[in-house]
Amino acid sequence: MTCPYDFILFDLDGTLSDPIDGIGRSINYALEHFAYAPLDHAQQAICIGPPLYHSFARITGSTDEAHLTALIDKYRERYGSVGYAENQLYPGIAEALQALSAQGVPMAVCTSKRADFAERILDMFGIAEHFRFVDGGDIHLEKWQQIERLRARGIVTEASLMVGDRDVDMIAAQRNGLSAAGVLWGYGSRAELSAFAPEHLFSAASELVQLLAPLS
Template sequence: MPTSQNPHDFILFDLDGTLSDPLEGIGNCLNYALAHFGYPTKPLAELARYIGPPLDQSFIAETGSSDSAHIHALVAKYRERYGDVGYAENMLYPEIPAALAALQAAGIPMAVCTSKRGDFAEMIVQRFGLSDFFRFVNGAEIGTHKWQQIAALREQGIVTERSAMVGDRGVDLIAANRNGLTGVGVLWGYGSRAELAAEQPRHIFETPAQLPQLADREHLHA
């Protein structure tokens, strides 16, 4: 259980770009859907900007379409491949298990909060053997923003103003700020330092080995 010595009573972690590197799977599935509907495919490096934001917003940006039925069809085609092989085209950042173990040992409850559909997120967490670190995995359906996910967790009393949200993209920090949580940006994912700094997070960490600082009161106001 968390103690009064812990600066945070709960820590939420983004998944893609924070716990694992999903570029291969996400990029391949984006191209699979784009090709099916006659759009040109892109090199994976050009699709990296779509790691983090909700999937429907990524297809809107890539295709320029505002037709909701078409966007939903693209999402469905993406998920066709993602649920089969795409979720497994994913690499765990090597230092993450040790960082999570340190936070768990400090007695801070943790969970995953991702824009990815919940069942896919569960499959990835289980694949990497991380399930025991997390109380739950909170995923989203199309049209739900991460700030809304955290707002629901606040309404349920699961997270409070003493909780933290850890993520690699500005959308994670925006969600934290809108709900009064401590924002923690990480640089090993897909957001730049400038993108993260623009949202004024409490911390910006360069390596996963710094994450255990979230259990250290000395770093609370760093």
């Protein structure tokens, strides 16, 4: 079976694994350090996907770059020690990645999360071997810019696919001419993803093997 895409990029948070506990607790750790009220679970969920800088700016209403950077640094203090491990691999992901790998499909992770944190998570779940590389984000780096860099280096092309659970993933793909696949087990709604008319919209991780089927 031949995959119709020459490369598949996977988002991490909300796509491969559920990070809400580690991210939510680490956000509250940073907020409480600076005397802000902690977020509840629903408020934490909104922060899964977008870059941290935008999330902290929205939560606090601050436009002070030094302050927002300090919040991110405090967040990473906890996340880097324990938060990254407060994470659950979604059911069926390991099996789907194995099936794609068995067919020789080249894959990588493209995440707004810092690359070293993402690599630790992939190692923790024993799925790092399926990916050629991890492309991570940082302050002021948008996901569409990450894919733009990959395109400029010739690593991905218009024949590549971005798989993710939030609008930022769909935007990043379409802005760079890639196909997009939305997943509904993460933190983006069907309406959020459908607004971008992705080529695929999956309800369960087991459906990812459909990426091996020729496009109709």
